[in-house]
Amino acid sequence: MAMIFLGGSRDIFELPVPAIERIGAIVAAEHGVLVGDAPGADAEMQGLLAGYNYEHVGVFHAGPEPRNNLGDWAAYPVPPPHGAEGFAAHASKDREMARRADFGLMVWDGVSPDTCINVLCLAMIGSPCVVCDTMRGMMATVRNTADWRAMLHHAGPEVRRAVESRMSDDERFALEA
Incomplete structure (x- = not known):
């Protein structure tokens, strides 16, 4: 069983049709799903999976309990570093x-x-990721860091600065290699 990391932007409250179709295919193929607990895309994806009564889902969360676990699935806490807030x-x-x-x-x-x-993070370990870009209305598969750079190229300079400010040293190193 392949494991699929589902995620997305917190400001997305309606999944695009291609993403809904992909999630339907994931369910039909009985793949395992790893999803976060955030509002927005994570919660929308959870709602879709719960509507399917899909069981092969793990919800990852940083707090003591998941913020969202709409299918009452197994929850996996990953405590943040001491003193970390927000994105960190x-x-x-x-x-x-x-x-x-x-x-x-x-x-x-x-x-x-x-x-x-x-x-x-997925590109760095060679795990392909289908990206449904709602701003540009397109889908693309990112397979490596070169593909990721191409994806980021279409974002504005503010987005690129925000991404760079949140990258770990390992992520920066992977892009230099």
Whole structure:
């Protein structure tokens, strides 16, 4: 069973049809799903999976309990580093899901640095990620860091700066190699 990391931007409250279709195919193929607990795309994906009564789902969270676990699935806490807040508090759980995934499906609004970094984490380990870019109305598969750079090239300079400010040293090193 392949493990699929599902995620996306917190500002997305309606999944695009291609993402819904991909999730339907994931369910039909009985792949395992790794998903976060954030509002927005994570919760929308959870709602879709719960509607299917799908069982092969793990919800990763940074807090003591998941913020969203709409299917009452197994929950996996990944505590943040001491004193971490905001993005830093959730980055560890996102990187853990990427580490465990064979593939990814990200719904990106074209500006979320967190979603962009999730795609990078998957690219760094060679796990292909389908990116549904709602800003540009297109889908593309990111297979490596060169593909990821091409994806980021279409984002504005503010987005690129936000992504760079949140990258780990390992992620920066992978892009220099």
